[in-house]
Amino acid sequence: MPISDGQSRGTPPRGLPTSNRRGALGRALTSLAGGALAFNLIMVLGLLLLLLWQGGAYFWPRDLAWFELADGRQVLGEIHEHRELRTTAASGAEPIYEVRLKTGNREPELGGQDFVWIREADIKRSERPHDAVLLERRSWGPFFGYPVAIRRGDGVIAEGRDGTFRKLEQLVPEKAEHFEKIRKLEKGEIGDVNYEIERLRLSRRKLSMSTDSSPDKARADAELQRATQVQESRFGALADRLRDERQSLEAEILVIESIDGRRKTMPVSEVVRAVRPNELSTAGKIGLYASRLWEFVSDEPRESNTEGGIFPAIFGTVLMVLLMSVIVVPLGVLAALYLREYAKQGPLVRAVRIAVNNLAGTPSIVFGVFGLGFFVYFLGGSIDRWFYSEHTSPVFGTGGILWASLTLALLTVPVVIVAAEEGLAAVPRAVREGSLALGATKWETLRKVVIPASSPAILTGMILAMGRAAGEVAPLMIVGMVKLAPDLPISLEWPFLHFERKFMHIGFHIYDVGFQSPNVEATKPLVSATALLLIVVVTILNLAAIRVRNRLRAKYATTGL
Amino acid sequence: MITQEQQKVMTKLPFGTESAPSERESATAADFLVADAHMEVRGLSLYYSESQALQGIDLRVPRGKITALIGPSGCGKSTLLRCFNRLNDLVDGVHIDGEILFDGQSLYGSEVDVNLLRKRVGMVFQKSNPFPKSIYENVAYGPRIHGTRSKASLDEMVEKSLRGAALWEEVKDRLDKSALGLSGGQQQRLCIARAIAVEPDVILFDEPCSALDPISTARIEELMTELKGRFTQIIVTHNMQQASRVSDTTAFLYLGRLIEYGVTETLFINPRKKQTEDYITGRFG
Numbered sequence: 001m002p003i004s005d006g007q008s009r010g011t012p013p014r015g016l017p018t019s020n021r022r023g024a025l026g027r028a029l030t031s032l033a034g035g036a037l038a039f040n041l042i043m044v045l046g047l048l049l050l051l052l053w054q055g056g057a058y059f060w061p062r063d064l065a066w067f068e069l070a071d072g073r074q075v076l077g078e079i080h081e082h083r084e085l086r087t088t089a090a091s092g093a094e095p096i097y098e099v100r101l102k103t104g105n106r107e108p109e110l111g112g113q114d115f116v117w118i119r120e121a122d123i124k125r126s127e128r129p130h131d132a133v134l135l136e137r138r139s140w141g142p143f144f145g146y147p148v149a150i151r152r153g154d155g156v157i158a159e160g161r162d163g164t165f166r167k168l169e170q171l172v173p174e175k176a177e178h179f180e181k182i183r184k185l186e187k188g189e190i191g192d193v194n195y196e197i198e199r200l201r202l203s204r205r206k207l208s209m210s211t212d213s214s215p216d217k218a219r220a221d222a223e224l225q226r227a228t229q230v231q232e233s234r235f236g237a238l239a240d241r242l243r244d245e246r247q248s249l250e251a252e253i254l255v256i257e258s259i260d261g262r263r264k265t266m267p268v269s270e271v272v273r274a275v276r277p278n279e280l281s282t283a284g285k286i287g288l289y290a291s292r293l294w295e296f297v298s299d300e301p302r303e304s305n306t307e308g309g310i311f312p313a314i315f316g317t318v319l320m321v322l323l324m325s326v327i328v329v330p331l332g333v334l335a336a337l338y339l340r341e342y343a344k345q346g347p348l349v350r351a352v353r354i355a356v357n358n359l360a361g362t363p364s365i366v367f368g369v370f371g372l373g374f375f376v377y378f379l380g381g382s383i384d385r386w387f388y389s390e391h392t393s394p395v396f397g398t399g400g401i402l403w404a405s406l407t408l409a410l411l412t413v414p415v416v417i418v419a420a421e422e423g424l425a426a427v428p429r430a431v432r433e434g435s436l437a438l439g440a441t442k443w444e445t446l447r448k449v450v451i452p453a454s455s456p457a458i459l460t461g462m463i464l465a466m467g468r469a470a471g472e473v474a475p476l477m478i479v480g481m482v483k484l485a486p487d488l489p490i491s492l493e494w495p496f497l498h499f500e501r502k503f504m505h506i507g508f509h510i511y512d513v514g515f516q517s518p519n520v521e522a523t524k525p526l527v528s529a530t531a532l533l534l535i536v537v538v539t540i541l542n543l544a545a546i547r548v549r550n551r552l553r554a555k556y557a558t559t560g561l
Numbered sequence: 562m563i564t565q566e567q568q569k570v571m572t573k574l575p576f577g578t579e580s581a582p583s584e585r586e587s588a589t590a591a592d593f594l595v596a597d598a599h600m601e602v603r604g605l606s607l608y609y610s611e612s613q614a615l616q617g618i619d620l621r622v623p624r625g626k627i628t629a630l631i632g633p634s635g636c637g638k639s640t641l642l643r644c645f646n647r648l649n650d651l652v653d654g655v656h657i658d659g660e661i662l663f664d665g666q667s668l669y670g671s672e673v674d675v676n677l678l679r680k681r682v683g684m685v686f687q688k689s690n691p692f693p694k695s696i697y698e699n700v701a702y703g704p705r706i707h708g709t710r711s712k713a714s715l716d717e718m719v720e721k722s723l724r725g726a727a728l729w730e731e732v733k734d735r736l737d738k739s740a741l742g743l744s745g746g747q748q749q750r751l752c753i754a755r756a757i758a759v760e761p762d763v764i765l766f767d768e769p770c771s772a773l774d775p776i777s778t779a780r781i782e783e784l785m786t787e788l789k790g791r792f793t794q795i796i797v798t799h800n801m802q803q804a805s806r807v808s809d810t811t812a813f814l815y816l817g818r819l820i821e822y823g824v825t826e827t828l829f830i831n832p833r834k835k836q837t838e839d840y841i842t843g844r845f846g
Binding site: 428430431433434435436437438439440441444448449452453555556 | 646648651676677678679680683684686688690691692693694702703706707739752755756759
C-alpha cells in the first residue's frame with residue numbers, strides 16, 4: 001500500500017488517532033512547493049514563447065496597406081500596431097483607434113519618417129495594392145513604393161511599374177553575385193596586398209629603430225623599399241580593377257517613386273531584395289521568411305547593425321566560449337586535483353574552498369576590471385613591448401578575444417573546480433586502490449582511472465561554465481568586445497586564428513541594437529530575434545557538450561562498484 | 562595441497578628456534594617454522610594514529626603455497642595483509658615497527674620502490690573493483706603501466722592472464738565491452754586476471770568471495786588451487802570452511818596478535834590454543 005501523508009483511505013482502524021492536522025499542513029506545503037515550481041516553469045515558458053513570437057514574426061513578410069486620408073494624403077506601409085487611444089478610455093467617449101504604420105523610406109528626400117500614427121477615423125479609403133513593392137536596401141532601410149524605371153548610361157532599359165519590377169527581379173540576383181565578387185576582391189587580393197605593405201612598413205620601421213649602422217642595414221632597407229614599390233604597383237593595378245568593377249556594378253540606375261510622388265535614383269546594386277508582398281502566396285511568404293532568416297544568421301550587419309545579419313556576433317560568441325572552455329577546463333581540473341587529491345585536508349584547504357565558492361559570486365564586472373588591468377594592460381602591454389615594438393598601435397595591448405576568453409575563464413573557473421572536485425570525490429576508493437595495488441603511481445592512477453571516471457562531472461562543470469560565459473556581457477565590454485568588428489578573429493592569413501582581434505558578441509549586440517541604434521522603434525523585434533538566437537546558440541553549445549558527456553558516462557560508468 | 566615431505570619438514574621443525582621468540586609472548590605460542598619462506602614477518606607492530614592494530618606478529622609465509630589469515634572482525638588480518646604490499650602507506654598517520662622480509666629483503670627499507678614492490682605483490686580485493694574500462698583494458702592496465710607498449714605482446718598477456726583466471730572462454734568475444742557488464746564472479750576473476758597480468762610473485766586475497774554466490778566462490782577457490790605453485794598466495798577469509806579447503810597453512814589472529822599458526826589440517830583438527838579452538842568451533846567470532 002502506498003504511504004499516504006496522514007490521510008488514510010476508508011475507515012481508520014479503531015484506536016488509531018484520526019486527527020490529521022499535521023497531515024493537512026504537509027499537504028498545504030506540498031501544494032505550495034508545487035505551485036512555486038509551476039509558476040517558475042510558466043515564467044520561463046512565457047519568456048520563450050514571447051521571444052519566439054516577437055522574434056520569429058520579425059522575418060514574416062507583412063502585407064502593404066495603402067490608405068487615403070481625409071486631408072488627401074496617401075500613405076503606404078506595413079501595419080505594425082492597432083490600438084485604442086489612451087486618452088479616450090477614461091472620458092467614456094466614443095473610443096478612438098489608431099494604427100501604427102511602418103512607412104520606411106528613411107532618407108530625407110523621400111520623407112524621412114519610419115513610422116506614422118494614423119487615426120482610424122481619418123482613413124477615407126484603404127486598399128492592398130497588388131503591385132506595391134518592398135525594396136530591402138543596403139542603405140537607408142526598406143523602401144515602400146514603386147520602382148518606375150531603370151536606366152543604363154543614357155538609355156532606359158525598363159519602364160513602367162510592371163516592366164521595371166520584372167527587370168529588377170532579374171537584375172537583383174546578378175548584382176548580388178557581382179557585389180559578392182567585388183567583396184571577395186577587396187577582402188582577398190587587396191587585403192593580401194595591404195597586409196603585405198603593412199608588414200613591409202613595419203619591417204622598415206623596425207630596421208630604422210635598430211642602432212646598427214653598417215652598410216648591411218642600408219642594403220636591407222633598400223631591399224624592403226623595392227619590395228614595397230612592387231606591392232604598391234600591384235595595389236595600384238588592383239585598385240584600378242576595383243574601380244572598373246564598381247563602375248560596372250553601379251551601371252544600372254533605378255528610379256523609385258514613393259506613394260506621395262517623390263522620386264529618387266539609386267544604383268540597382270543597392271537593392272538586396274525586391275518583392276511585392278501583397279502578391280505573395282503562402283509558399284512564397286514561407287520562402288521569403290526562410291531567406292530572411294538565413295540572411296540573419298549568415299550575413300554581416302548593415303546600417304549600424306539594424307539591418308542584415310549577425311553572423312560575426314554568432315561567430316564571436318561561439319569562438320569566445322570555445323576558447324574559454326579550452327582554457328577553463330584544464331585550469332579548473334588541475335586546481336580541483338590539487339585540492340582534492342594532493343593537498344592535505346585541513347583548515348587551509350577548507351578556507352581555499354570557501355574562497356573559490358565566493359569567487360563564483362563576485363560581480364562579473366570586477367573580473368572585467370581585473371582582465372583590463374592585468375591581461376590587457378600588463379600582459380598585453382608587455383607582449384607588445386617585447387614582440388611588437390615596431391607597431392604604432394597596440395596589438396595585444398588592447399582588448400581582444402584572447403583576453404576576453406581569459407577573463408571569462410577566471411570568472412567561470414570556480415564552477416569547474418567545484419564540479420570537478422565532486423566528480424573526483426565520487427570515484428570509489430576501491431578503484432583507486434585497485435590501480436595502486438597493480439603498481440601504478442598516484443599520478444598514473446589519477447590520469448588513467450580517476451580523471452576518466454570523473455570526466456562526466458568535469459563536463460557538467462564545463463557546461464555550466466559555458467552557459468555562464470555565453471550570457472556574460474558586462475566584463476567583455478572592457479576587454480575586447482565591440483559594436484562592429486569587420487574582420488572575424490579567423491582568417492586565411494597566418495596564423496589563421498587572430499587572438500588579438502576584437503570581436504562581436506550576441507549579448508552586446510542585443511543591447512546595441514535595442515538601445516543604442518538610431519532607430520530604436522524599428523529594431524524592437526530585432527532585439528527579440530537576437531535574444532532568441534542567443535538562447536539557441538547557448539542551447540546548441542550545451543547540447544553538444546551534453547552529448548559528449550553522455551558518451552563519457554556510458555563509457556566510464558562506475559555503477560556497480 | 563602440501564606434499565607429505567614438506568608437511569613433515571614443517572611439523573618436525575622445532576618452534577621458535579630462529580627468532581628468539583621467548584622475548585615475545587605471541588611468538589613463542591605461534592611461530593611455526595617454514596623451510597622456504599617467501600615472506601617473513603618479524604615482530605611487526607602497526608599503529609594507527611590512535612590505536613594499535615597489530616602487535617608483534619611473527620609469520621613465515623611458505624613459497625608457492627596458500628596461507629590463510631583467519632580471525633574475528635577487527636582482529637587485524639586485513640591490516641596485516643595490506644602490509645605485504647604496503648597499501649597501508651596510503652592511510653594517514655600509520656606507523657609501523659618491525660619488518661617484513663620479502664625474499665630476504667626488507668619491504669619497508671628506504672630504498673624500496675613501492676610501485677615495483679606492488680608489481681611483485683598483487684592484490685585482489687573484497688569487492689571486485691574492475692576499472693570502468695573494457696575487459697581488455699582492465700587486464701592490459703598493469704602491463705601498460707609497467708612499460709609494455711607493443712600491441713602483440715599486450716594481446717598475448719591479456720589472453721594468458723584471462724586463461725590463467727579461467728575467464729578467457731567466457732569473455733574472448735567481448736574483450737572490448739565494459740568490464741562492468743560482467744557478473745560479480747566474473748568481475749572477481751577479471752580482477753585476478755588483472756593481478757596476474759603483471760606476473761607477480763605473491764597474490765594477496767582480501768576476502769575475495771565474501772560478495773559472491775556459492776558457485777562463483779567454488780570457481781575462485783578452484784582457481785586459487787590451480788595457481789598454487791606459480792604464485793605464493795595469502796588469503797584473508799571469514800569463512801572457516803574456505804580456509805580449510807584452500808589453504809596449506811593457516812594463521813589465527815585475535816585482537817591484533819597472532820595466536821596460532823600452523824599447517825591447516827593440524828590447526829583445524831588439533832588446535833593447540835584454547836582461543837583457536839573456540840573460534841574455529843564457532844564459540845565466538
